Amino acid sequence: TYDAVAIGEFLIDFTPGGTSPAGNPLFERNAGGAPVNVLAALARLGKRTAFIGKVGNDPFGHFLQDTLRQEGIDDKGLVFTDHAHTTMAFVHLGEGGERSFHFCRQPGADEALAFEEIDASLLGGARVFHFGSVSMTSEPSRGATLAAVREAKARGAWITYDPNWRPALWQDNQHAKQAMEEGLKEADVVKVSEEELFFLTGADGLEAGAQLLMERFPVKLLLVTLGAEGSYYRTRTAEGRAASYPVAPVDTTAAGDGFMGAFIYALLENDRPVPEWTDGELRQALAFANAGGALATTRRGAIASLADHGEIEKLVKGEPIPD
Template identity: 30%
Template sequence: MGRPEVYTLGRLIVDLYANEIGVPMKDVVSFRKYLGGSAANTAVGLARHGADVGLISRVGSDGHGEFLREVLAREGVDTRMVKDDDVYQTGLAFAAISPPSDSTVLFYRKPCADANLQLSDLDFTAIGEAKVLVVACTSLAVSPGREATLAALEHNRRTGGVNVLDIDWRPDFWRDEAEARLYYRLAIQQSDVVIANEPELAFVGESADAVEASERLLGYGPKQVVAKRGGDGVLYFGPEGTRRVPAFSVQVLNTLGAGDGFGAGYVFGLLQGWSVEQRLHYAAAAGAIVVSRHSCSEAMPTRSEVESLVASAGTTTS
């Protein structure tokens, strides 16, 4: 088996999504189980687009971990850097779905296996041979995962790879915002592309004004900042200047995972060498498809599905 062209690093958990739609968490009777976690969702999305992708994370030595490994294998994701953790269990997330607003998510992960990623888990040769490393930044929240994350970013940059950060801001995962900003800043300084939704951009850019926040981030060294704005589309800042792309019109079922679908689409466009406009349209369409479906990982579209939606809007990715 050859080396992946892209790796994702970070959260790998089990998602338990309510079968009853529009019901508060306390009244949910049954849940459906999926592979979850931003890094894992993005890996599945990239695989479905046709990328050769690997995942860097940990799972517990438990039935949930076995389930996640089986799903990743079925999706074609390389798991040679997914390690079994004999101390901590696989993390869980329960979600009550209330369209069209954001759903309620309850995490069980203090502590959990993916946060216990070790420096010794990293195959630096393989990371250096890949074209892109995508980091879901909740991996920075606690040690030893934060040290492993920063080491992977540093090595990938030193060996000529592209570093993409999904800001993935989850305040409950951190002790305080000052600590979070410190580690985010260290990671951003090692990055080439930063992808964030509007609240995340305001947090790391320390401004509610998207332009001001993006300019501050670009000052740390990234070449591109991509702001996901939900129904308002996408705002891009980079060498080509500023770009705005409208959202695709779909019926919204579940907004969870839309950002991961967008990120997978955007990174796939980077791998293909597409123009910024092509990347943005493709990524926006991928995210739109995800919000029309129940889950995160299983909602990830194929390349043909994305291209069909893009074509229906009169744009193209080729």
Template identity: 30%
Template sequence: MAHGIAAVGECMIELSSQGSSLWRMAYAGDTFNTLWAMRALMPGHHVDYVSAFGDDPFSHGQIEFFKSHDIGIANSPILPGARPGLYAITLTGAERAFTYWRNDAAARRLVDDPAALAKSLENRELIYFSGITLAILAEPARRTLLDALANAREHGAHIAFDPNYRPKLWPDISVARTAIGEALAVTDIALPTFPDEEMLFGDSSLEATARRIEHAGAAEVVVKNGEQPALILHYGDTFESPAIHVASPVDTTGAGDSFNGAYLAARLLGLAPADAAKRAHRVAATVVQVRGALAPFELLKMAFDR
């Protein structure tokens, strides 16, 4: 019997500028941001964030933050002497830039105990991961993760994946192409962003991205494109889903991640892809109107249900 949802990846300490020399500390990371939206929109479902954590005060605070929002960590290891990664957001208008301190983050060791990883992914309804999850792992660790995901899929889990290509995290483009291609082979629902795919694979259009990913094995593909319409491919059929224009965005951090979370939540709740995408656009439009990656649960739920 499936028991809920898991996201796999790295949740970091987030510092966001509050003006002058003031900074606000929070917790965020692409896969966690997506799980956060799912938690907000599916209050009856059990959710876990699968990673590796340190034993320092920041790691303890992170785990307590998860717990206070009904997010577990399954069998994720607690590593003595390890600590979380850190990033800071600086804004020019609403556009963000990031500075990272993450080379020795605990999450890079999330597959060090394959048995614990397999246990964390056992009997899941949905497992979500991203290209950033892959990029922080060394090649043998990436293979361990993909094998674990393939095994979970064979036992009934649906696998969702956002390629989320970030060039600076990869040694070169060919390694990224290979790893992301291998990930797509174990994916049921793919949630790429067109500018990323254009940069990584040279795709000429959203349709080209959707068809390439369909050919790799995913039956459902949602190609996001910022404020332009998204393209949905579902078992061979394609259609567009208009985005929502926000006249004065505050902070675009986490918009695509929250779109993913809302789309996946809607699909798990039994909604059709067209309705799921419409709700996901509403949620993303809400997120860009708050600072930081995580909007309050009640705002996300209000946008989703409207």
């Protein structure tokens, strides 16, 4: 069995990498995709993980497989295709460091995953099954994602979900909202940013939005990440906030995934359904997750920026972070 299995997009992020001797911008090849970042965070914390997704049978797809192996994530659920290229996204930096994403995905290999291609042993043996919304932008990966989530849930897995709204990947807002809501119907634990919460509920306040979302969907625990402000949680019976840690951010890529990975770690360690947790246990889990998120901002990159157990513990205890 696995502690956590995740399904979703796995792609190449080309991030700005300086300039060539001729003065042209260079791009650096990095593994990207939130579900794998979350698994990498868990693997670094010592958990047994496996990934389900599809890449092209090309050098980028092989690089992504190597990345899974290097991170200690089981790759038996990684499917290769000769009919689509590994998905790519170019990250452009605007004036003032604002990031924009340009996806090469028409369609990309990640979207071509079909339910029949999924290794059934990964749906039966997971304690936690994690997914996002990027794999629900088109078929067949949308149907595959939802069917996999339902199957894992029926076989006893806890379902965790990060809707991760990327407007450029959807036909329009209605299309995005409808698919993101399909996921909300299945999830036990949901993590959103404040922006995603407002988009999903139409509310413009944190507490009001959280209340609306919990009324509409059978979610047991809602987590809202608040950047430098830490995070907020709401269950059927309680709500509260957990303060962030003072860090000097250099790159916020994967902060949300570092947060989610660290939270799922706490979920696995507690090993009891969230509704049975005390307020103290919830706060402790949020503190651990906030530290995982904060540390991911102190280093460049996605997977490379994720923290280990010792670093998170130190930050939670208030010890200084080494350079």
